[in-house]
Amino acid sequence: MESARSKWLWIVASLLILVWTVFPILWIVMLSFKQPGEIGNQKGFLPHHWTWDNYRTVFKTDLFTSALINSIGISVIATFVGVVFATLVAYAIARLEFPGKKLILSFALAIAMFPVVSLVGPLFNLWRDIGLYDTWLGLIIPYISFALPLAIWTLSAFFREIPWEMEQAAQVDGATAWQAFRKVIVPLAAPGVFTAAILTFFFCWNDFVFGISLTSSDNARPVPAALAFFTGASQFEQPTTAICAAAVVVTVPVVVIVLAFQRRIVAGLTSGAVKG
Amino acid sequence: MAAITMKKIVKRYGDGFPAVNEVSLDVRDGEFMILVGPSGCGKSTLLRMIVGLEDITSGEMVIGDRVVNRVAPRERNLSMVFQNYALYPHLTVFENIAFPLRLAKTPDAEVKRRVNETAELLELTEHLERKPANLSGGQRQRVAMGRAIVRQADAFLFDEPLSNLDAKLRGQMRTEISRLQRRLGVTTVYVTHDQTEAMTLGDRVAVLRKGVLQQVGSPRELYEQPVNLFVAGFIGSPSMNFLPASVDGTTLETPLGRFEVRDERKAAALEGREVVLVGIRPEHFEDASLVSEEKKAHGSVVAAHVDVTEWLGNELYAYVPYEAPDDLAAQLRELSRELDGDQLRTQAVVALDASSPITPGRDAELWIDTSRIHIFDPSTGDNLTRDEEHVAELGRLGEEHREAKRDAQRHAERPAPEASTSEASTSEASAPEAPTEP
Numbered sequence: 001m002e003s004a005r006s007k008w009l010w011i012v013a014s015l016l017i018l019v020w021t022v023f024p025i026l027w028i029v030m031l032s033f034k035q036p037g038e039i040g041n042q043k044g045f046l047p048h049h050w051t052w053d054n055y056r057t058v059f060k061t062d063l064f065t066s067a068l069i070n071s072i073g074i075s076v077i078a079t080f081v082g083v084v085f086a087t088l089v090a091y092a093i094a095r096l097e098f099p100g101k102k103l104i105l106s107f108a109l110a111i112a113m114f115p116v117v118s119l120v121g122p123l124f125n126l127w128r129d130i131g132l133y134d135t136w137l138g139l140i141i142p143y144i145s146f147a148l149p150l151a152i153w154t155l156s157a158f159f160r161e162i163p164w165e166m167e168q169a170a171q172v173d174g175a176t177a178w179q180a181f182r183k184v185i186v187p188l189a190a191p192g193v194f195t196a197a198i199l200t201f202f203f204c205w206n207d208f209v210f211g212i213s214l215t216s217s218d219n220a221r222p223v224p225a226a227l228a229f230f231t232g233a234s235q236f237e238q239p240t241t242a243i244c245a246a247a248v249v250v251t252v253p254v255v256v257i258v259l260a261f262q263r264r265i266v267a268g269l270t271s272g273a274v275k276g
Numbered sequence: 277m278a279a280i281t282m283k284k285i286v287k288r289y290g291d292g293f294p295a296v297n298e299v300s301l302d303v304r305d306g307e308f309m310i311l312v313g314p315s316g317c318g319k320s321t322l323l324r325m326i327v328g329l330e331d332i333t334s335g336e337m338v339i340g341d342r343v344v345n346r347v348a349p350r351e352r353n354l355s356m357v358f359q360n361y362a363l364y365p366h367l368t369v370f371e372n373i374a375f376p377l378r379l380a381k382t383p384d385a386e387v388k389r390r391v392n393e394t395a396e397l398l399e400l401t402e403h404l405e406r407k408p409a410n411l412s413g414g415q416r417q418r419v420a421m422g423r424a425i426v427r428q429a430d431a432f433l434f435d436e437p438l439s440n441l442d443a444k445l446r447g448q449m450r451t452e453i454s455r456l457q458r459r460l461g462v463t464t465v466y467v468t469h470d471q472t473e474a475m476t477l478g479d480r481v482a483v484l485r486k487g488v489l490q491q492v493g494s495p496r497e498l499y500e501q502p503v504n505l506f507v508a509g510f511i512g513s514p515s516m517n518f519l520p521a522s523v524d525g526t527t528l529e530t531p532l533g534r535f536e537v538r539d540e541r542k543a544a545a546l547e548g549r550e551v552v553l554v555g556i557r558p559e560h561f562e563d564a565s566l567v568s569e570e571k572k573a574h575g576s577v578v579a580a581h582v583d584v585t586e587w588l589g590n591e592l593y594a595y596v597p598y599e600a601p602d603d604l605a606a607q608l609r610e611l612s613r614e615l616d617g618d619q620l621r622t623q624a625v626v627a628l629d630a631s632s633p634i635t636p637g638r639d640a641e642l643w644i645d646t647s648r649i650h651i652f653d654p655s656t657g658d659n660l661t662r663d664e665e666h667v668a669e670l671g672r673l674g675e676e677h678r679e680a681k682r683d684a685q686r687h688a689e690r691p692a693p694e695a696s697t698s699e700a701s702t703s704e705a706s707a708p709e710a711p712t713e714p
Contacts, residue, residue, distance in 0.1 A: 171349040174350045175350060
C-alpha cells in the first residue's frame with residue numbers, strides 16, 4: 001500500500017468481497033426469522049414479523065436433534081483420530097529420512113485430488129456388505145481418509161518450521177525421542193495442530209455426499225443430509241424457513257470455533273525459541 | 277565430571293567427504309578445552325559427536341571410562357549450550373531451566389531449590405516467570421546456560437554460545453563463562469571461531485583445519501610456538517606476516533630487505549634450503565628511530581615503503597606491500613583465504629609504537645626483532661624453528677596457571693555473599709537489558 005489511492009482501492013475491493021460473501025448468509029438468517037407463510041407472499045429482505053418459531057420447530061424435530069448429535073459425534077471423533085494420525089505422519093515426514101517418504105507425500109496428494117463422488121458407489125456396496133452402512137464408523141472412516149492428506153501437508157509444513165535444535169536440546173537434556181516430541185515439538189506445533197484440526201472438522205461437518213449416501217436413518221445421518229429430509233412444522237407449508245433456521249444452527253458452531261481459535265492459529269508460538 | 281578422550285575420530289558424510297579426520301584429543305577432567313578454526317573446519321561436528329547428535333563414522337569416543345559411540349545423547353549426561361540457545365518458547369524461564377530435572381523425575385522441592393540457585397547464580401531470579409520471547413539476547417543466553425548447569429552433568433559443551441551477542445555483551449558473558457567454569461570445575465569443551473574467546477577462556481586450545489587437528493596447547497604455546505603456517509596465521513590478530521625469503525648461508529633475503537639470522541638453532545634450520553617462509557608477528561617490528569642502539573643490535577633494520585597507516589591511539593599499524601614470487605604469492609593467498617580472510621595483495625602488517633612519526637607513502641626504517649622470527653618450510657608449511665624445550669616449559673606454565681586460577685576461584689567463593697552482590701551491581705550497571713530486536 002504505497003499510496004492513499006491504492007489504499008482506497010483495497011478497501012473498496014475488500015468491501016465488495018465482504019458483501020458478496022456475507023449477503024447469502026444474511027439472507028438465510030433473515031429467512032430463518034420469517035414466518036413460514038411470509039415467503040412468496042410478502043416482499044422484503046427483512047422479516048415483517050420477527051419470530052423464533054422456526055428455531056423452536058427445528059429443535060422439536062427428532063430428525064434434526066438426532067442429526068445434530070450424529071454430526072457432532074462423527075466430526076469430533078474423525079477430527080481427533082485424523083489429527084493424531086496426521087501429526088505422527090507429518091512429524092515423520094518432516095524429521096526422518098526413510099525410503100518411500102516422497103511416495104507417501106505424493107500418495108497423500110493423490111488422495112486429496114481423488115473425486116469423492118466416484119468412491120460413493122463402491123463404498124455404498126462395500127459398507128452394506130460388511131455392515132458399516134448407516135453407522136458412525138461408516139462415515140468416520142471415509143472422513144479420516146479424505147481429511148488426512150490436507151492435515152499431513154499442513155502439519156509437516158509446521159514441523160519443518162520448528163528448529164531442529166529444539167529437539168536436539170531436549171535430547172541432550174535427557175529426553176527420549178517420544179518425550180522430545182510430546183513435550184517440545186507438539187506444544188510448538190500447536191498452532192499447526194489447531195489449524196489442521198479445524199480444517200478437518202469443517203470437512204467432516206460440511207460433508208453432504210457421504211452423509212446422504214452412506215446413511216439411511218437417524219442412526220448416523222448428519223445434519224447436511226438431514227436438512228434434505230426436513231418437512232417443517234406442518235406438511236401444508238414449505239419448510240423453507242425451518243431449513244434456514246437449521247442451517248443457521250449448524251453454521252454457528254463453525255463460526256464460534258473459528259473465532260475462538262483464530263488467535264491460536266495466528267499466534268507465532270515459536271517466536272523467542274532462537275536468537276530472534 | 278569426567279575426562280573426554282577421542283581416539284582417531286572420523287566423520288564422513290554421505291558424499292565421502294571427511295568433515296572430521298582422525299582427530300585424537302584428550303580433554304582432562306575439569307579442563308576448559310577450546311575447539312577453534314575457520315568456518316567449515318569441523319569443530320562443531322566434533323562437538324556434536326561428543327554430545328551424540330552426530331554419528332561417529334570411525335574411532336572411539338570415551339567419556340569418563342565409558343565408550344559412548346553407540347550411546348544416545350540423553351544417556352551421556354552432558355549438557356550443551358547451542359549457538360541459537362534453543363530455548364523452549366512455550367515454557368517459562370523457570371520451566372526451561374527445570375526441563376532436564378523434570379525429565380529426570382526430580383522431586384518438586386528439589387527442582388525448585390536447584391532452579392532458584394541456578395537463577396541466582398545467573399541473575400535470572402526476577403525473570404523466572406517470563407517467557408523466552410520477552411527476554412533480551414543476553415538474558416536468553418543466560419537461560420541457556422542455566423539449563424546446562426542446573427543438573428550435575430559430566431561435561432559442558434558450548435557451540436559458539438556468544439556469536440549472537442553484540443561485542444560488549446560478549447565480553448561480559450565471556451568472563452561470566454570463565455568464572456562459572458572455574459567455580460563448578462566441570463570439564464568443558466567450547467567451540468568458537470573467535471580468537472579472543474579461544475585465547476582468554478581456554479586452558480588449552482585445539483586448532484582444526486579441514487577436519488584435521490593441527491595443534492593442541494595452551495594459548496601461549498599456540499601463539500609462541502605454532503607447529504605450522506596455518507596455526508601461526510590463525511592465532512594472533514593481526515595475523516603473523518609471512519615473507520618469502522631466499523637463503524644465503526645465515527642471511528635471509530626477503531622482499532623487505534636482507535637480514536642475518538644470529539640464533540644458532542634458527543640458523544641450523546636454514547641449512548640446505550634455498551627458499552623459506554619467514555614468519556614475523558606484527559609486534560616484532562618497530563620504528564627504527566624509536567629503538568635504542570642496544571636493542572637494535574640484536575635485531576636488524578630494513579628499509580620499507582609504507583603504504584597506509586592506521587593510528588589506534590595505543591599503537592599504530594603500518595601496511596607494507598611487497599612483491600613475492602608468483603608461486604609463493606599464490607600459496608599465501610590460499611592460506612589467507614583458508615583463514616577466512618581475503619588478502620588481495622601480499623603485504624606485511626606491522627604494529628608500531630603509537631608515537632612513531634612514520635608517514636604513509638614514504639620509505640621508513642623498520643627494526644625487526646630477528647630473535648622472535650619463525651621459519652617455515654614453504655612446501656609443507658611446517659615450523660622449522662619450533663623449540664620443544666620452550667614448548668614443554670610453556671606447557672608447565674599453562675598447567676600452573678590453570679591450577680592457580682581454579683584455586684583463586686575457590687577461595688573467592690568462600691565469602692560468597694559479598695562476591696555475588698558486587699558482581700550483581702557491576703553487571704547490572706554495565707548491561708542495559710533492553711530486548712534486542714531480531
